[in-house]
Amino acid sequence: MRIDILSAVPDLLQSFFEHSILKRANERNLLEVHLHNLHDYSAKKFKQIDDYQFGGGAGMVMCIEPILKCIESLQKERRYDEIIFTTPDGELLEQKMVNTLSLKENIIILCGHYKGIDERLREHIITKEISIGSYVLSGGELPAAIIVDAIGRLIPGVLNDETSALSDSFQDNMLAPPVYTRPADYNGWKVPEILLSGHEKKIEEWRNQQALERTKQRRPDLLQND
Ligand code: ADE
Secondary structure (H helix, E strand, O other): OEEEEEEOOOHHHHHHHHOOHHHHHHHOOOOEEEEEEHHHHOOOOOOOOEEEOOOOOOOEEEOHHHHHHHHHHHHHHOOOOEEEEEEEEEEEOOHHHHHHHOOOOEEEEEEOOOOOEOHHHHHHOOOEEEEOOOOOOOOOHHHHHHHHHHHHOOOOOOOOOOOOOOOOOOHHHOOOOOOOOOOOEEOOEEOOHHHHOOOHHHHHHHHHHHHHHHHHHHOHHHHHOO
């Protein structure tokens, strides 16, 4: 899979991709992430990529040209399945959407900035708009990193333990059950007996029941979905 990220400040993302599980994904040729600086596509003297909004009002708007030039140069090389724009008024990112995106071959993610992008790009070029939550961040770089991280860990071979992504919270609309490690007794704080019993079937039942309890208590909305 290949993901191209278009940003006004790609340096913000560089270190993240060099120091996360995504580095291993890249080394194993499972996921390639490419960062593109939108300023490199500006024809203006000082490489600006934003301008005042028509009709007046506070805040700058990202211009069509540098974004479109960058996207078109990428599209000359390959076909893209989605051109995503990160924005607080997009569709809320959830595990189901992440699962679907992880099956794509080539994706572009455009990081929003300032007041947003010229609406005509949203009408004609963007195929999907994603919000990571009902709050406003200063830019789309963190949302892009979150989207790529969530996708990357689902690609077979990226995580060492293949089964662990499947048992995550939110897969099957359930939160994950509690987990414990050694020591079994930490100054009187004891691990539930059942987990030490070696009885695989009973352990699985216990985990399912704990997951259900936790979901009922913390995210009952998940149990109402389809
Ligand atoms: N840009 C600013 N805030 C955002 C959010 N909540 N989700 C996605 N992109 C954003």
